[in-house]
Amino acid sequence: MITATRYHDISCGHRVCGHESKCAHLHGHNYRVTFECAGETESLDELGRVLDFSVIKEKLCMWLENEWDHHFLVWKEDPLAPHLKALDPTVVELDFNPTAENIAHHLATVVAPKCLDGTGVRVIRCTVEETRKCSAEWRLFNGFAPLR
Template identity: 25%
Template structure:
């Protein structure tokens, strides 16, 4: 039996990860490899509470985000696939995640949400 409410219920969990990147088309310092400490807030909403009295178990949410996001981006170098970055990456011994666009925070978030 599901418990129904008259409004949307949301829960949010915060995740963090460390990622390096470069914006190869940037005219200033962002064109250099540099890192960020990212904080990702994941919100899950529902209009009903499940029989276990939850929208989603935080343990399950953590497993999903760790598998889909943290394992991909934590301590990785994120680069747009282009000739300049491919040449640069030849000299880097690191976990590189290639993207088809510049890894701005907006593009990273758009990638994560899909």
Template identity: 30%
Template structure:
């Protein structure tokens, strides 16, 4: 069986903490994440602007910018259950319980929530999972998958997302 793949990388800077970690990752810290998306097709496109391609690199860059870079770069990634952390970001003029309740409602509905209505107007991206590299790879996979499918007319499938916590560690997610 013939198959083709294309891959694209972007890098973002983001802070996080892994609230359940038994060691140093429970502390606030940040990474320069490199995210690699790989698309797979059993044949190349045969018409239109993506003719002879699996998926246009520029389209993949646009999708990654919209789904990963714009909401997460130079922001903070947080688990919706990390009450102490969310409380730290709560605007001074807001009631913390109500503010966190609204974020939790949005996360329940969409699996994530982006806000800049925070104490220092910092970008805060709240997830329904702990922001580990493994969970981020699955989250970003699920965000990119429908975009790749739609933009390629169903020819390309998102095969894998790799999240590097440079320079030596990486986690990957791909559907079975």
């Protein structure tokens, strides 16, 4: 299998509701999000590419830039969510607790399919790096998404 991979860096805040330690506090990261893409078939385009890197940038990286960069991510079930939203209407309410694992899963299974629709390409791996030491990764296994 041949893949095309591109990463994008964004800065945003979050908190992990219910976390037993300091990640329960409001804080932020300089995230690095990596998307690995593969064609829905094994064939490459007429130039020998899975997909031009600029298309990955335009469709996935710019989604991150426009929707999440310099925003605060909060789970809609978090007791602080309504207060944060009242203070700053640009706060992004999510259907999940914003752990690196949940973010990777959401980007790969919800955002990427919408952004890449019509390209003949899908994300097979999404890595969300919170720091140089800590990251979470979602992968497609044998053509099937891992169980949640």
